[in-house]
Amino acid sequence: xxxxxxxxxxxxxxxxxxxxxxxxxxxxxxxxxxxxxxxxxxxxxxxxxxxxxxxxxxxxxxxxxxxxxxxxxxxxxxxxxxxxxxxxxxxxxxxxxxxxxxxxxxxxxxxxxxxxxxxxxxxxxxxxxxxxxxxxxxxxxxxxxxxxxxxxxxxxxxxxxxxxxxxxxxxxx
Numbered sequence: 698x699x700x701x702x703x704x705x706x707x708x709x710x711x712x713x714x715x716x717x718x719x720x721x722x723x724x725x726x727x728x729x730x731x732x733x734x735x736x737x738x739x740x741x742x743x744x745x746x747x748x749x750x751x752x753x754x755x756x757x758x759x760x761x762x763x764x765x766x767x768x769x770x771x772x773x774x775x776x777x778x779x780x781x782x783x784x785x786x787x788x789x790x791x792x793x794x795x796x797x798x799x800x801x802x803x804x805x806x807x808x809x810x811x812x813x814x815x816x817x818x819x820x821x822x823x824x825x826x827x828x829x830x831x832x833x834x835x836x837x838x839x840x841x842x843x844x845x846x847x848x849x850x851x852x853x854x855x856x857x858x859x860x861x862x863x864x865x866x867x868x869x870x
Contacts, residue, residue: 698745700728702754709752716744721832723779731772733834734760777837783829784839790825791846794818798857807864812857819854822847 702710720741722730732738742758749756763769797818801811826847833840 698722698730698732698742698759699757700730700745700749700754701756702728702749702752709748709754713745713748713752716741716748719828719832721776721780721834723775725775731761731776733776734762735834737834773835777835780829780833780835780837781839784833784837784843787822787825787829787843788839788846791822791843791850794822794850795853798853802857802860805864807861809861809865812861815854815857819850822850 700713702713704710717724717730720732720738722732722741725731732741746756746758761772763772794815798815801807801815826843829843830840
């Protein structure tokens with residue numbers, strides 16, 4: 698798709714950019730974006746059209762598969778690479794979360810305030826995971842690894858929560 702918007706007010710351009718990024722579209726050039734040609738993308742195209750209309754811009758939606766096989770492969774690879782990078786970042790944050798829980802255990806920091814903070818961090822990871830899944834329309838293999846990593850975070854949080862409640866109740870196992 699090719700979107701042209703007036704320079705001012707900038708909020709329209711930012712709204713369009715956010716919507717495209719949130720949906721997993723990849724930028725091919727200035728004002729040129731690509732998404733997989735799948736039924737799940739139709740609502741995005743409608744939302745983008747509405748944003749462009751509101752801004753008084755123009756939108757050209759094209760179905761493009763690439764001129765040659767290597768072009769098709771390059772488009773698919775660009776999309777997959779963008780998703781793999783997102784999943785890698787998610788995995789790194791999960792690793793930081795697990796390390797944080799490990800540190801709190803080592804320090805014996807078993808407080809309700811810390812438990813609440815760790816629960817909020819886990820909730821943020823869960824939301825992020827759902828967002829990534831919603832835009833990973835081609836299902837790159839890294840999404841499966843990330844599901845496993847998130848499950849590890851959830852299980853590790855439950856263990857930490859058990860330790861907090863045990864410490865607060867003054868009992869030992």
